Amino acid sequence: MKNLLITGGSGGIGQGIVKKFIEEGYFVYVLDTDTVSSKALIETFGKDKCRVDNVSVIDAKALTDYAKSLGENFELNCLITCAGRALNDEWKPFEEQSLETVKNSIELNLIGHINVIHTFLPALKRAKGDKSILLISSINAESCFGLPSYSASKSGLYGFVNSTVKEFGACGIRINSLSPGTIITTATSAEPKNFASLLKGTALGRFATVKNVADTAFAICDTIDGITGQNIVVDAGQSKCH
Numbered sequence: 001m002k003n004l005l006i007t008g009g010s011g012g013i014g015q016g017i018v019k020k021f022i023e024e025g026y027f028v029y030v031l032d033t034d035t036v037s038s039k040a041l042i043e044t045f046g047k048d049k050c051r052v053d054n055v056s057v058i059d060a061k062a063l064t065d066y067a068k069s070l071g072e073n074f075e076l077n078c079l080i081t082c083a084g085r086a087l088n089d090e091w092k093p094f095e096e097q098s099l100e101t102v103k104n105s106i107e108l109n110l111i112g113h114i115n116v117i118h119t120f121l122p123a124l125k126r127a128k129g130d131k132s133i134l135l136i137s138s139i140n141a142e143s144c145f146g147l148p149s150y151s152a153s154k155s156g157l158y159g160f161v162n163s164t165v166k167e168f169g170a171c172g173i174r175i176n177s178l179s180p181g182t183i184i185t186t187a188t189s190a191e192p193k194n195f196a197s198l199l200k201g202t203a204l205g206r207f208a209t210v211k212n213v214a215d216t217a218f219a220i221c222d223t224i225d226g227i228t229g230q231n232i233v234v235d236a237g238q239s240k241c242h
Contacts, residue, residue: 181235203237
């Protein structure tokens with residue numbers, strides 16, 4: 001059985017990815033700080049299909065301790081970094097945001113991803129066959145949707161992919177990013193967005209879905225093993241028509 005480790009697996013997109021990989025026969029390790037949603041994951045899929053732990057991606061020591069708990073022979077076939085969000089204060093005009101907000105957003109949405117990859121790279125190296133890292137970015141890195149700190153973080157993920165593709169490739173590890181557009185989930189529905197206006201800015205007249213993202217994530221990580229160093233956009237044409 002292949003192993004996937006995903007951060008942010010209890011969120012809307014994360015749950016979709018967890019479901020897809022379990023359906024395809026993976027055992028899924030989920031790291032998330034949302035204990036309520038994490039409990040629901042276990043109730044839905046069972047402990048024989050996934051393991052869920054409360055670990056923050058910005059806590060380097062907690063990540064290291066968790067990795068040690070898996071054992072020195074633990075092998076990881078796929079790593080997906082999905083944890084992150086725009087912070088509440090980021091919806092204010094940029095000049096009204098504190099530098100603490102900027103720092104916290106970059107720590108969560110960029111450094112957190114890098115922390116996770118740094119921690120679990122040895123487990124990826126130990127696995128045989130095709131191995132893959134996928135960073136969940138956003139079309140905020142592609143076009144003008146505001147949220148400067150969040151968007152800068154998501155753009156930074158592209159830079160990380162581009163700068164590591166050769167080094168990781170030498171170890172048989174592929175690395176890519178996936179940039180969803182507006183995806184309707186419980187969390188995004190509560191955000192202060194003009195959804196009617198955003199919908200008009202899609203090429204297909206609809207938003208991309210959680211299933212669209214999950215299916216694409218699985219294809220990039222498992223089915224199509226010739227892709228590395230790329231960013232795949234799943235947005236129903238939103239970033240092209242905005």
